[in-house]
Amino acid sequence: MNLVAVGISFRSASVDLRERIAFTEPKRDQASGDLASRYGCEAAVLSTCNRVELYLARPEGEALPDANLLAEFLGEYHSIAPSDIRPHLIEKRDAEGVRHLFRVAASLDSLIVGEGQIAGQVKTTFEAARAVGSSGPFLNALYQHAQKTAKRVRTDTGISKGHVSVSSVAVDYVRQVFDHFGEKTILVIGAGKMGRLTLKHLQELKPKKILVTNRSPEKALAVAAECGGSAVSWESLDDALIQADIVLSTTGATEQVVSEKRYSSIRSKRHGRTAVILDIAVPRDFDPAIHDGETTFVFNIDDLKGIREQTLARRRTHIERAESIVEDECKRFLDEWGRRKNGQLIARLTQEFEAKRREVIEPLLGRLNGKLTEKERQEIEGAFRLYQNKLLHGPITALGEATRDGNGPALLEAVRRLFRLE
Amino acid sequence: MGITIACFGLSYLTALGLELARQARPVRSLRIASLVFGMAGLFAQTIFLIYHQPNPAIAFGSLVLLAWVLAVFYLYGAVHYRTQAWGLFVLPVVVLLVGLSFVFQGDSEVMGDWFSANHFWGSVHGMLLLAAAVGITVGFLASVMYLVQARRLRMKRSPLGGLRLLSLERLEAMNRRAINLAFPMLTVGLLLGFMRLPAVGDANAGWTAAKVLGTLGLWVVALVLLYLRYGAHVPPRRLAILTFAAFALMLVTLVAAHPFATVEGTR
Known part of the structure; x- marks a missing residue:
């Protein structure tokens, strides 16, 4: 195996550099092809908002470009001085490179551990490399195993459980309170960006009605048109709050919109119906004292972020197990690849030993012809075969171990020369 | 066996x-x-x-x-x-x-005796009260789960932590349906029992039997639960707590001696 993985990530470079160095899809495919033809190797380019990594592989014994050369390549592609890129590049070779890709695919090296997007991005990268013809047997096998590792980490650990985006956490909370949404009314107050994203998630619950209110009637109409709801006037806010089961508040108001006193008169008109208020505005639109945990549940941005932190903390408890899966799969891949690569040499070595054994045993059996019973003849043949296998056992095991330890090429060469397998 | x-x-x-x-x-x-x-x-x-x-x-x-x-x-x-x-x-x-x-x-x-043709209404009475007991127990279980879930939401805890439970709405519906079904069965079962009481040897003793009084008490609690839910719109959390009382009373009633069983058992 001869692999190099060179790149930058959120750990080594600022967002500014990551943005400048990122590849669009066509540019990524072009870069994969250029790398492959320029350096005569297999190549794939992984480009996401958090990382840009180049994966290059070549048959053993042939040198691969190093980080300096690849900094020049990246600089040339993005018109940036290589010296601006080089200090941020991280270089991983051979087994380290394999481990790195497996960790990336399993989302262990992500900004948000356990996020699900990266596995898809790795898939797209290597499928694109295959489509442009820049990947070969090694990168294809490596990618297949990376996918397998990511899947195993996802299913065998709880690392990807729970949502971490504020809008998804908000919807999770609503789902813990309500079950049937076909008869629920959602009230949207304001038109903030985060609110629209959360509303998109809430819309997936297929509520009966969406009401939208805003200090600006035009904005209310625009949001209502966007989400298929009805606009209600700002003056009717209290009536809308009486109707609503789920409230999404996201105004830009500098002062509280609904005080505890104002809501208590609304509450008395709701006949004990449960309400969930998602107050994701900063500063908060609803007085936190409205949350009584009985019929009214208020979740503000801090609560939602707190839950997100709890989810992330739970995910972190699975990292150790996930790392051990990566280690296990890394070893398995190296063994499998080693066996595949050493297979040809081992076959030749076995053929050579087989031929030598016949050269010795056939004249001997010829000389003893007629003096041996069939059973004795078989025993002699069996003993020679056993001797041959015992002799072969040492070199074959050593080749496997050397491949795993990264000393494969030297030992392969030694075996070739020792047994004259040229 | x-x-x-x-x-x-x-x-x-x-x-x-x-x-x-x-x-x-x-x-x-x-x-x-x-x-x-x-x-x-x-x-x-x-x-x-x-x-x-x-x-x-x-x-x-x-x-x-x-x-x-x-x-x-x-x-x-x-x-x-x-x-x-x-x-x-x-x-x-x-x-x-x-x-x-x-x-x-x-x-x-x-x-055998209980289910014989002679005691058909007795067995209907028994089955209705048993079904009502199932309803009250299911209502109680839904209430416990409701209170645990409501507490978690009140404390704003992650849905991943602690016990995984159904939504508040589902648990409330489970409690509501269980009590709604238990009440008519309890009512009819109780009426059938009252109609059979004169047949018991010492009718006065039958009326004051702990089981009869307990069942009557249970009926009153179920009635109060229904009133509080539909008449006074009391929040589900408080109804859940009252369902606890119904369950406790039901257990006491179940273990109390039955006036019919005493008489029929001696036949």
């Missing part, structure tokens, strides 16, 4: 232990093992009921029959809501009822 109360009681207890272990380590094998023990317990209890035919008019019979219905309820929930902590709530009640039935095991009356 070698099957005893201990056989299925211990099976349910083991299933409960496995459910507890599953909370600490949520692996599939523990869930399956818990289900297997639950099913084994239910199977053994079914054989036991067929063989012994306990009289539902006496404490032992009513408790063991109620436990059987709840064991079915447990298995239904455990299969249907596989990710929820269903067993952790239902199994303790099943184990409690089996334990209580073990305590009241001494009575050896059989159901």
